[in-house]
């Protein structure tokens with residue numbers, strides 16, 4: 224088991240998260256205000272942009288395969304390296320014009 228540093232860029236917050244646990248679990252443990260709702264990878268409420276680093280998130284069903292490279296669903300994502308994230312950044316597929324197509 225490895226521990227990684229997860230830093231929220233612009234928020235000045237960071238935490239340590241094991242590669243066996245989700246980022247959201249660590250946020251809840253440490254009192255970090257990461258938004259969430261469903262906690263099962265379906266709603267995107269917990270999404271964060273990956274500025275640097277890697278996660279594994281096979282059950283992030285709300286993201287496309289390409290989006291999983293750039294965004295983390297923190298309720299599903301487990302760190303595989305130190306991470307820098309931006310909270311509240313969502314993939315283009317959530318934009319209204321994308322939903323009309």
Ligand code: FES
Pocket residue numbers: 258259260261262263264265266267268269270285296297298299
């Ligand atoms: S809380 Fe819904 S996708 Fe993470």
